[in-house]
Each structure stands twice: as C-alpha cells, then as structure tokens.
Amino acid sequence: MSSDITLAFLGHSAWRILHGDYDILIDPFITGNPVATVTADQLDPTHIILTHGHGDHLGDAIGIGSRGKAQVISTFEVANYVRGRGCADAVGMGIGGAHNFNFGRVKFTIAHHSSSAPDGTYLGNPAGVVITIGGRSIYHAGDTALFLDMQLIGSRDHLDVALLPIGDYFTMGVKDAVTAAEFLMPDLVIPMHYDTFPPIKVDAEDFRSRLEEKGIRCAVLRPGESHTIPAGA
Numbered sequence: 001m002s003s004d005i006t007l008a009f010l011g012h013s014a015w016r017i018l019h020g021d022y023d024i025l026i027d028p029f030i031t032g033n034p035v036a037t038v039t040a041d042q043l044d045p046t047h048i049i050l051t052h053g054h055g056d057h058l059g060d061a062i063g064i065g066s067r068g069k070a071q072v073i074s075t076f077e078v079a080n081y082v083r084g085r086g087c088a089d090a091v092g093m094g095i096g097g098a099h100n101f102n103f104g105r106v107k108f109t110i111a112h113h114s115s116s117a118p119d120g121t122y123l124g125n126p127a128g129v130v131i132t133i134g135g136r137s138i139y140h141a142g143d144t145a146l147f148l149d150m151q152l153i154g155s156r157d158h159l160d161v162a163l164l165p166i167g168d169y170f171t172m173g174v175k176d177a178v179t180a181a182e183f184l185m186p187d188l189v190i191p192m193h194y195d196t197f198p199p200i201k202v203d204a205e206d207f208r209s210r211l212e213e214k215g216i217r218c219a220v221l222r223p224g225e226s227h228t229i230p231a232g233a
Helices: 061-067 076-083 150-156 174-184 204-213
Strands: 004-011 014-019 022-026 047-049 071-075 090-093 098-100 104-110 127-133 136-140 161-165 188-192 226-230
Touching: 004 136, 004 188, 014 127, 022 127, 047 061, 061 076, 071 076, 076 090, 150 174, 161 174, 174 204, 188 204, 188 226
Parallel strands: 022 047, 047 071, 071 090, 136 161, 161 188
Antiparallel strands: 004 014, 004 226, 014 022, 098 104, 104 127, 127 136
C-alpha cells in the first residue's frame, strides 16, 4: 500500500481521499458546483462519506453510489434515504459512534447546523467526521458553527488535518474558524465551504494569516489541487 495519503479538494466541501486501493469521497457535490474541476462520471470511489443531507453535500452521492461499487457511510437517516434510492450498500451510524472499515476508522461527531434532503425529507442531525486512514486522522467538520466541544474532538483524537468551513452565512466565518482551529489543535488546517456562491465569499488568505499568527499551519487549496501527507505508523 502507498505510504502517502492524498487529500484532493474538489470544491466547496467535497473531498477525495486516496490511499492505496482506497478512493474515498466526502460530500461529493459535483454537478451544479460552479467551481468543480471534475464531473461525477469521472469518479468511481470505493467509499462515499456524507456529513448531512443538504444538496450541496449529498450532491452526486446517490448517482455515484447506485451505479458503482461504492459503500456509502453516513448518519442513520441519511443512509436509509440513499439506500431507498439505489445505494444498496449504505451504512448508517450514530453521532458519537465509531466503526472500523476496511480502509480505516470512521467516527461521526456533532455539528451545529441542520439536515434535510433536496426534496425536503428530514434527515436527522448533521455531523462532522473523523476519518483515520493510513495511521493519520482527518477531521471534516461538515457544515457547522463554532462549538466548545471541538476541544474534546481535538483532545480525544490527535488530528493530522482539520478541514474547516470558513464561508460564514451558513457556517462558521473566518474568526470563528480560527477559534475552532485553536480548540482542535490539528497539525494542519485546510479551509473549505467558501467562494462557491456569493453569500459565502471570504478571504481565505486572511484566514491563513490569522492562523499563522497563532502558530497554526494552514494550506489554502484551489479546487483541483491536492495535499499529500505521509502515512503514519
């Protein structure tokens, strides 16, 4: 298995994690995403992880999951929803619960937001997720406001990377995301959920500068760019 883990930013909150034989999509909003650099047809993942049901996160998960081999992993309500629409291999978990999969470990965390499908179906509570793969832990915060229990997330699992929304309006803005990074104490922060649409346009370089002033590493990726970290022990 490759010693590297690649995090590819697909735009908005959509990510692709590549490690060895595993190709994991998170919140694959591709179709209708004005900054996406790939099409849904170009993606054939082994797994899809969903933080909640909003259209800009559920995205193309049903189309990709129903035509290919991908196992969909999400909260109980979202998993039931996608299973009923063609994703035969959908695993529903509870927030706070963890499970070991063939690629690594998934643990869902709380997130302060909401969750419903594009057709209005209520889909329970939103989540963030800590993914442990190749000996590294990656936290995708999903859509969330700042909350004090981020301190627990950072102290319970050493985070190699934290993917944090900074776009304000629907989620944390820059200032709150800086505080979130201080709570989480990751080795590296990468911002997401900004500049996709006019209401969430912010200055990611300002975010990076604020973090670096506090001694926190930050990488700003454009859609289509990636960051590689070595696998851990």
